[in-house]
Amino acid sequence: MRTRPAATVAVGAALALVAATPAFAAVGTTPAPSSTATGPVLNSVQAGSRLYIGGSFTRVDNTAMAGLAALDAATGVRDPGFKADVQGKVYALATDGTTIYIGGSFTSVGGVARTNLAAVTASGQVVSSFHPNVSSTVESLDYANGTLYIGGGFTAVNGVKRKHLAALDPVTGAVVQSFNPAPNSLVHVVRASGSQVYVGGKFTTIGGAARSYVALLDASGAVQPYDPKLAFDSQVFDITATDTGVYLGTGGHLPAGNSVYATSLGSGAQRWQVKTDGNVQSVETQGGDIYGGGHFNNVCLPRSDASTGCLVDFSSRKTVVVDDGTGAARSFATFNSAFGVWDLTTAGGNLYALGEFTKVNNTSQPGIARFLIR
Template sequence: MSAAAVLGIASTALSPGRATAGESTLTADPLGTWQTDGTVWAMAYAKGIVYVGGTFSHIRPPGAAPGTGGLARTNFAAFDAKTGEPLPCAPAFTGAGGTIRAMKASPDGSRIYIGGSFGKADSVGRSNTAALNTDGCTISGDWKPRVSSTIRAIDVTADTVYIGGGFSTVQGQTRTRIAALRPNSELLPFNTTISGSSVPIDTTSGVNAITVAPQLNKVIIGGRFTSANGSVNALAGLDATTGALVDSFAGWIPPASAVKTLANDGTNFYLGAEGYGGGVFDGRAAGRLSDGAQLWKDTCLGATQAVLPYGGVLYSGSHAHDCSNTPGGFADSGNRQHLLAQSISDSTILPWFPDTNDGNGERIGPRALTMADDTLWVGGEFTTVNDTPQQGLTRFAAGTDTKAPQVPVLNGASSPQGQITLNWKAAWDRDNGVLTYNIYRDGKYLTSVNQDSRYWNRPNMSYTDTVQPGAQHRYSIEVSDGTNVSGRNGPVSVTAGN
């Protein structure tokens, strides 16, 4: 009898998960990656090197326990993007808080612009920002703006550097939370007055994120503010030359939410938000760069800290815990999912579920994402990745999946009229939605059954085999994700009913 004729599956409905068509994600298998002993707040990629900034004092090899095998690195480290090995480029960022909060490579990769709260870049005095020459790993001599307070966001075009944060003056002139300069530190007329706070727990305004579309002469900024040259809330589109308001994004960000991250792919822009209190906006949204029209907005809860578009997929770092009203999403069960992949076309959550823990510090988990060729680098305050100790950094590649799904426990029972019914609970896989269950009778392949599943929705499955009445058979089961096959569970011996 065919599998289709005898298969019975009891389950709740799954939202669409792009199980058989659509976007392809990276693997969920982390590559061996060096670790930090603190929080990674920002990363940048240029010329085959990944630059990492944050609040830490050492890095250590993959698998090394805290305090062992470390190399001194003061809030900054550089790694070969392909091998992941640390490089000797290691200027220290110290003084005035000693932390890096923002990094961005110039379009030609010749410089890494760095912002945060520090007074020195290596041995050179700097005022919360510095630039690293990627050739030779030297601190640039002509990028030395005087910035009155912390920088939390940077974006760069061929001839302009935009900085955002909590400052009130740049180069001794009034610039509230946002400014634009030439690469030689010349302050530009670009000027926007940022004021008010969109969140109740912090009454100071601030800019957390910047993304620039030079082809449209537009800068989009996000943060915690209620005005940017006009009445807006946490998100504004500005003229890249003057700073005048061009998009107000009315209704995008509700009260008590702030924009934490922005990115664009030349056509659309993407944001992540963090809310304060119940029923706030904590998730992601997508809009058109050209006219500011909203394309979609998800409803996940669990403060989003980083977004990155790649290959038709929006990757994000958060601690999502309730995505029940987002396509492909999950209800609040007390579990936090710290990394997500969504379809850029319609926000559907795709079957890609590598995970971290909340970690140390503010216990948010991932804080920064960057793509180095076809490898996603993730930084933050986490201390585990896929339930294995790993602190501060991890990587996921666009390669062949190497982890097989877990095999389920197989049970069997006799049925009337020469039938045997097998029962099991669906497995799940971190980077595949539909799994194939291969069933064996007496050591020989019998049939295969496909089923879509997620870690929060594992349907009960069954298969009924028709045999000679009173016959005894041994059954086993294995699971395939299309590339990797689990070990077999079983065999279980069952005698058919007479």
């Protein structure tokens, strides 16, 4: 998955798992050996046998490696054949299967001047033909059907006015003129698949339509009927869609704004919501299960006295497992630090949790945790 800069952070770190019983046992809770990172790991994308990771880290294992690295997806070990130091932070990654697209807040990649958006080859060489100029931070990227979608805090691309969301030619970086939904505030996440483009963030209007923090567009940028009508004052940080539902990671405000939020396809009607006391930054799928990770300590279930406090306290574990059918909650693995888990992804037979933690289950494992999918 791809991630975004910290906007609102609650104290504590957590990884949430949403799974249909008894699939919880399908992922081991003890991290397997892997490389480690010095500094935050914020996002990832798989291309072939490699898992590319981005962030503001400075080393992977004992090797200087600024902001961008490649791991063997199956083992989690750093690939020594990749090198492309980034001067700044990498918040987003995407791929067309060969080229790796990099978004964030940076001024150069591999010693080549690039402003907030770049492309590199599988070995880390900067792609010279792709040289867009993005006015501010790129928080999310995705590629589908020959188009690169970008979201973030920018207002212009290549001198063309584009507020927070744009579509680009993946070879040249030229702006696709016909795509211009112009959301009225930040975009944290873009998820594209075929002719559908899910968008999440802080906005309340997009494409001339009222949408609270999440919307579905077609490839032309036209707003589609999907509308969860999120009533809480919050933001959508991540989205994953399956053939049975759409899952949101939300955060920003208690009592209802921080959650793993499940909606139906089509209308976006709520299926269930699991509330937390901090942001849910990432959601991911594996075998029909939904995983979510973030900054929270506790799960807040409805109280009989209608108060807004957290009824279920998993602070000693800092994780939660939620049954997809019933909404029943239970704990998973422990992550330390305030920021915790920024990104989750499945790759090479593993579930990866990436973030700012230094320990998992009280064992030293900085930045990168690899859980075996059984």
